[in-house]
Amino acid sequence: MSHEHxxxxxxxWTVFGLLSIITIVEVIFGIIKxxxxxxxxxxxxxxxxxxxxxxxxxxxxYIVWAxxxxxxxxxxLKNAVVLPVIFLVLYLLFILLTEGNxxxxxxxxxxIKWNF
Amino acid sequence: MExxxxxxxxxxxxxxxxxxxxxxxxGKLMMWFFIVSDAxxxxxxxxxxxxxxFKFIETWPLADEVFxxxxxxxxxxxxxxYVALMTFILIFSSVTMVLAVDAGHQMKKNKVxxxxxxxxxxxxxxxxxxxxxxxxxxxxxxxxxxxxGGSLLQxxxxxxxxxxxxxxxxxxxxxxxxxSRSKGSWFMSESSLPAxxxxxxxxxxxxxxxxxxxxxxxTKDKQKTILSRKDSExxxxxxxxxxxxxxxxxxxxxxxxxxxxxxxxxxxxxFHVFSGIIINIIIFFNVLLGTYEKRGSYExxxxxxxxxxxxxxxxxxxxxxxxxx
Numbered sequence: 504m505s506h507e508h509x510x511x512x513x514x515x516w517t518v519f520g521l522l523s524i525i526t527i528v529e530v531i532f533g534i535i536k537x538x539x540x541x542x543x544x545x546x547x548x549x550x551x552x553x554x555x556x557x558x559x560x561x562x563x564x565y566i567v568w569a570x571x572x573x574x575x576x577x578x579x580l581k582n583a584v585v586l587p588v589i590f591l592v593l594y595l596l597f598i599l600l601t602e603g604n605x606x607x608x609x610x611x612x613x614x615i616k617w618n619f
Numbered sequence: 620m621e622x623x624x625x626x627x628x629x630x631x632x633x634x635x636x637x638x639x640x641x642x643x644x645x646g647k648l649m650m651w652f653f654i655v656s657d658a659x660x661x662x663x664x665x666x667x668x669x670x671x672x673f674k675f676i677e678t679w680p681l682a683d684e685v686f687x688x689x690x691x692x693x694x695x696x697x698x699x700x701y702v703a704l705m706t707f708i709l710i711f712s713s714v715t716m717v718l719a720v721d722a723g724h725q726m727k728k729n730k731v732x733x734x735x736x737x738x739x740x741x742x743x744x745x746x747x748x749x750x751x752x753x754x755x756x757x758x759x760x761x762x763x764x765x766x767x768g769g770s771l772l773q774x775x776x777x778x779x780x781x782x783x784x785x786x787x788x789x790x791x792x793x794x795x796x797x798x799s800r801s802k803g804s805w806f807m808s809e810s811s812l813p814a815x816x817x818x819x820x821x822x823x824x825x826x827x828x829x830x831x832x833x834x835x836x837x838t839k840d841k842q843k844t845i846l847s848r849k850d851s852e853x854x855x856x857x858x859x860x861x862x863x864x865x866x867x868x869x870x871x872x873x874x875x876x877x878x879x880x881x882x883x884x885x886x887x888x889x890f891h892v893f894s895g896i897i898i899n900i901i902i903f904f905n906v907l908l909g910t911y912e913k914r915g916s917y918e919x920x921x922x923x924x925x926x927x928x929x930x931x932x933x934x935x936x937x938x939x940x941x942x943x944x
Binding site: 511512515516519522523526527529530533534541542552555556559562563566567569570571572576577579580583584587588591592595596599600602603604606607610611 | 640641642643648651652654655658659662663666667669670671672673674675676677683698699700703706707710711713714716717718720721840841924925928929931932935936938939942943944
């Protein structure tokens with residue numbers, strides 16, 4: 504099994520420090536909202552939002568890999584857990600966000616005013 | 620016949636259990652697959668939130684105007700600090716959980732006890748914080764008016780600062796009693812009435828010429844549209860409902876779906892934290908009683924640890940999509 508019986512307390516605290524720093528960076532960006540990031544967008548989303556999402560994924564990676572100790576598991580277990588989630592989430596997001604945007608366009612361009 | 624019979628591994632009971640192709644015990648593996656399905660459930664919720672948000676992208680509430688409270692700092696607008704604090708509390712309880720797992724690997728019972736205890740306390744503080752957050756969300760701060768068409772009108776002064784209904788609404792000599800089942804002609808009742816009627820808000824607005832109306836529509840500079848005084852007066856004539864705070868059908872922050880998703884997703888997450896605390900308490904007492912010491916393995920702590928980290932993982936995403944993005 505993956506239980507190496509040595510204490511990896513040091514790594515735990517390092518990861519905690521890293522997660523805290525990322526959270527602090529996110530909050531700082533969320534409060535000052537730099538115009539260069541907030542006003543420019545890439546694929547219908549502002550650069551600031553992309554930054555938040557990327558930082559969140561980095562945090563998720565560290566939580567799963569270090570705290571849930573995925574890094575010590577066999578690659579079959581890693582793949583069996585991570586790949587279905589990534590695939591299905593991307594699929595779901597693609598469908599729902601495209602559809603949401605489509606409905607927005609329909610509301611916007613229709614002759615009937617729906618919210619007044 | 621011999622050609623078709625597999626001779627390799629014939630000594631091992633392949634289907635009899637006991638062998639671990641993924642080198643993880645049955646219980647741990649099942650916890651992982653439970654987490655996969657639960658992760659997909661939360662992804663479904665958050666994707667549905669994204670769907671509704673993209674659908675109403677021009678009128679969605681701005682999160683940092685909604686969540687501005689911080690304990691003991693009344694009236695100070697402190698967006699995000701409180702949720703950031705909650706995030707820290709949950710990440711920290713995740714750290715103590717992983718330290719408990721680590722101590723379990725080394726069979727150090729006392730350390731496991733201490734770290735499990737800290738984890739439970741952290742979880743309780745988190746759930747308490749969430750309750751406080753809900754309380755503020757439900758109570759509301761400024762109040763708003765809903766039009767016949769279902770869009771929301773908020774009130775601002777000349778500088779664009781929000782103004783609460785209580786600061787300008789007049790009191791008219793009118794009485795509107797809440798309908799309760801005991802007074803209804805049939806088994807009917809209604810939810811509690813707002814402090815002011817539409818007519819009182821309209822009269823108060825007329826009496827304060829420096830007030831303006833802010834609509835839900837987001838402009839190019841990512842601010843809410845503020846109407847001119849003339850347009851404001853015109854829009855207010857369409858008012859049909861005074862909204863204070865939030866419930867599942869109306870809320871003073873903007874899109875109705877915003878409050879629905881807030882209650883549902885943070886509620887579902889809070890329920891996960893709550894059940895995590897209960898499970899942690901059970902395991903904590905098992906550790907105290909020495910169950911795992913006798914068993915020779917603290918793997919049970921590891922399994923609840925997986926669940927607890929997962930709850931933290933979900934919060935990281937909820938934090939991003941509700942408060943940052």
